[in-house]
Amino acid sequence: MNPSKTSRLPEPSADELAHSERLLQHLREHIAARGPMPFSQYMERCLYAPGLGYYSAGKTKFGEAGDFVTAPELGELFPRCVVHVLQPTMAMLGDADFLELGGGSGAFAEAALRAFADSGVLPRRYRILEPSADLRERQRERLAAALPAEMAGRVEWLDRPPEENWRGVLFANEVIDALPTTRFVMRDGEVYEEHVALDGEGRLWRVDRPADVLVSGAVRHVERDLGREFEDGYRSEVLPQLPYWIQAIAGSLEAGLMLFVDYGYVRREFYLPERQDGTLMAHYRHRAHSDPFYLPGLNDLTASVDFTALAEAGNSAGFSVASYLSQAQFLIAAGLQEVFEHAYEQGDEVTRLRLAQQVRKLTLPDQMGERFQAMLFARGIPALPLPAELLAADQAGRL
Numbered sequence: 133m134n135p136s137k138t139s140r141l142p143e144p145s146a147d148e149l150a151h152s153e154r155l156l157q158h159l160r161e162h163i164a165a166r167g168p169m170p171f172s173q174y175m176e177r178c179l180y181a182p183g184l185g186y187y188s189a190g191k192t193k194f195g196e197a198g199d200f201v202t203a204p205e206l207g208e209l210f211p212r213c214v215v216h217v218l219q220p221t222m223a224m225l226g227d228a229d230f231l232e233l234g235g236g237s238g239a240f241a242e243a244a245l246r247a248f249a250d251s252g253v254l255p256r257r258y259r260i261l262e263p264s265a266d267l268r269e270r271q272r273e274r275l276a277a278a279l280p281a282e283m284a285g286r287v288e289w290l291d292r293p294p295e296e297n298w299r300g301v302l303f304a305n306e307v308i309d310a311l312p313t314t315r316f317v318m319r320d321g322e323v324y325e326e327h328v329a330l331d332g333e334g335r336l337w338r339v340d341r342p343a344d345v346l347v348s349g350a351v352r353h354v355e356r357d358l359g360r361e362f363e364d365g366y367r368s369e370v371l372p373q374l375p376y377w378i379q380a381i382a383g384s385l386e387a388g389l390m391l392f393v394d395y396g397y398v399r400r401e402f403y404l405p406e407r408q409d410g411t412l413m414a415h416y417r418h419r420a421h422s423d424p425f426y427l428p429g430l431n432d433l434t435a436s437v438d439f440t441a442l443a444e445a446g447n448s449a450g451f452s453v454a455s456y457l458s459q460a461q462f463l464i465a466a467g468l469q470e471v472f473e474h475a476y477e478q479g480d481e482v483t484r485l486r487l488a489q490q491v492r493k494l495t496l497p498d499q500m501g502e503r504f505q506a507m508l509f510a511r512g513i514p515a516l517p518l519p520a521e522l523l524a525a526d527q528a529g530r531l
Contacts, residue, residue, distance in 0.1 A: 141426075142417045148430055155184040155429035160334055168327035168339050171424075176312035178428045180263060186432055187264045187310075202236060202306050203393070203459075203500060206490045208475065211243035213466035214391065215251065217508075218301045220517035221389050223253045228300035228388065230255035231290075233307045233381065235262050238271035240305065241287065242278050249283060255300065261290045261381070293381045299512075302382055302390040308442065309394050309434040311377065315410065316343060316351050317367040323348040326367070328425075336425040346372045357440070358403060368403060368410035369435045375445040382449055387512030390451060393459060395503045396437030398530050403438075411436035439505055440531045451509035454516055456528040459504035460495040465521035468495070 144152070159177060163169055179186045203210040222228045230248075235241055241258060248254045262268045268289050275284045315326035317340050324340040325347050331337050343351070350372035355361050362368075371377075382390055396402065402411070413420050414431040424433055443453050457465070468491070475487055493499045510516055516523075 141419050141421060144427060144430060148427070151184070152427040152429045155181060156336075158184060159328075159336070159428065160330060163328065163330050168329035168341065171315040171326040171328055171338075172312040174328040175424070175433050178424075178431070178433055179310060179312070181429075184429055186429055188266060203494060203504070205237065205239050206493055207486060208243040208246075209468065209471055209487065209490045210463070210494060211240050212247045212471045213463045213468050214240075214303065215244050215247035216471065217462075217466045217519060217522060218303070218389060218391065219248065219251045219253055221513065222248075222255060222301060224513075224517055225299045225387060227256050229257045229259055229294075229298050230300055231259045231261060231294070231298075231302045231385075233261050233302065233304040234310075235260040235267065235271045236305075237267075238274035240303075241271065242275055245275075245279060245283050245286070254283070254286065256286070258287045259290055259294070260287065261293060263291075294384050297384050297386045299387045300385070301388050302385055304391070305393045307394070308371075308374075308392060308437045309396070310432070311371060311374070313369040313371055313412070313435040314347055314350075315367065315369055315412065316347060318362045318364055320364065321361070323351045336428075354399065354403060354438075354441075358400060362403070363405070366405075366408055368407065369412060371438070371441060374441055375448045378442075378445040378449045378451075382451070385511065388510075389454070389513070390446065390509040392437075392442060392507045392509075393462075393504060394437045395500075396439050396505055399438050399440035402436065402440075437505070439507055442507060443528070443531050446507075446509045451511045453528050453531070454508040454510040454518065455522050455526045456505065456507045456531060457522070457525045458502050458527075459500055459506055460497070460502060461525045461527075462506035462522070463494055465519055465525050467519070 155178065158181060159174070162177075177185060180188055182188055218230075222230070230244070232241060241260060245254070245258060260268075260271060262271065272289070275287055317324050317326060319340065323343040325343040327339050327341050328336055329339045347370070350370045351362070354370060409422075412424060412433070412435045413422060414424055414426060414433055416427070416431045424431075439456065443456070446453065472487060472491060475483070479487060508518070508522075
């Protein structure tokens with residue numbers, strides 16, 4: 133660990149340190165017994181190890197008291213714009229389901245269900261695929277307290293993706309960035325995979341090992357698509373499992389849309405020659421840093437999304453890209469001005485100030501507006517009832 137990377141971070145409490153030490157001991161035991169683990173496996177355990185991982189333990193994750201703020205946590209503008217785009221497809225399909233991947237605090241579900249109710253088209257079922265038992269319980273409590281019983285009764289939680297065929301919409305906000313990522317590095321023209329090992333004093337450190345066929349093939353595919361070879365020492369991330377993941381979560385969606393919103397780049401921007409250490413980041417109490425070994429279990433670990441890879445994965449699962457654009461473009465095309473004005477007219481001065489702050493955070497280039505991207509996929513729909521402005525702003529040609 134490089135102290136300069138983390139010296140400006142807030143001090144953890146004694147309980148937090150003890151929690152991190154328990155996860156660290158779990159990691160040490162596994163590495164001691166089986167040898168260095170791939171970074172993707174390390175990230176998976178740091179985020180999702182039962183009772184120990186970042187998302188599976190009880191600490192507040194979202195909002196001002198947590199480590200980061202997502203778009204739904206800012207207020208209702210983002211969810212209402214999303215519903216404005218998706219509602220016509222839900223209405224056209226009839227008796228359709230809405231599936232949210234990773235429900236966070238439940239803020240999106242609450243605002244989205246209200247927006248659907250206002251539009252006159254409620255989903256048959258609002259399903260939340262949530263792997264964290266702790267977050268699931270928080271979502272359940274929030275929605276039961278905030279929504280009318282008939283509306284809250286439409287919500288159900290899933291342990292795994294639907295196996296039966298269904299029609300409707302799948303929505304994922306800041307989900308793919310949290311998929312356990314593979315880290316690779318080039319050495320003498322060969323692909324190596326980053327692993328996590330122990331030094332002589334039991335501390336975590338990085339070692340590189342020759343990549344297997346799956347990882348090496350994924351990196352070579354990126355090189356072919358870019359038309360250049362990565363230089364020696366170039367280190368970055370790749371998600372070789374992404375096509376299989378998309379097929380697993382959406383293979384049973386026979387007719388409808390998928391909407392992914394996340395931070396990332398098209399491939400040629402993701403793998404810029406000067407971005408020689410990838411995009412991996414850790415988030416701790418609203419501070420970003422680059423040491424993934426600092427207090428494991430207390431940090432959210434993320435990597436930016438290669439949206440070209442996401443498009444390829446969607447295509448391989450039988451979906452076509454309906455639109456790709458920045459979050460700012462998406463929200464403006466989704467009627468942000470109208471949604472803002474309606475809320476502004478009904479609010480007091482404090483509410484109006486918060487609404488203005490929301491708009492700035494969601495749309496300004498140096499905030500979420502350009503760093504976050506939106507990608508819409510479609511399957512089994514003869515005509516797409518999407519806003520004309522959304523289709524006109526499509527940037528899929530950049531992929």
